[in-house]
Amino acid sequence: MNREQVAAMIQAGLPDARVDVQSEDDVHFSALVVSGEFEGLRLLQRHQLVYRTLGDKMGGEIHALAIRALTPGELAAGG
Template identity: 65%
Template sequence: MNPGQIEELIRAGLPGARVAVRSEDNVHFEAVVVSPEFEGKRPLQRHQMVYRALGERMGGEIHALQLTTLTPAEAGG
């Protein structure tokens, strides 16, 4: 799995989200996800929303994912 595929999955699960994923080895990933759906949600809830979008790939094809989840206001627009 590559960063582009992960971005597509997250965007499909969180329509309207801005997503940037990077990885040096295609096993360990870092993602920044900005979505209005995160408004009023705690960090754990936000992460769970992203994990749901990725489904069973978490812990399988995606060994590790470091997440930064922000609302548009938190991201500065």
């Protein structure tokens, strides 16, 4: 998988999200995901939402994913 494919999968699962995915080797990824759906959720719950969008690709084609999951307000505040 490449970063565009990972970003598209996250975007499909969280349609209101702003998604930016980076990768240097197409196996290890980092993602900034900004979504109103994260309002009121703990960090673990936010990460679980993102992981669900990727399904069985996690642990397979996606070996590792570092996630920054922010609400729009957190991003605006410098999150």
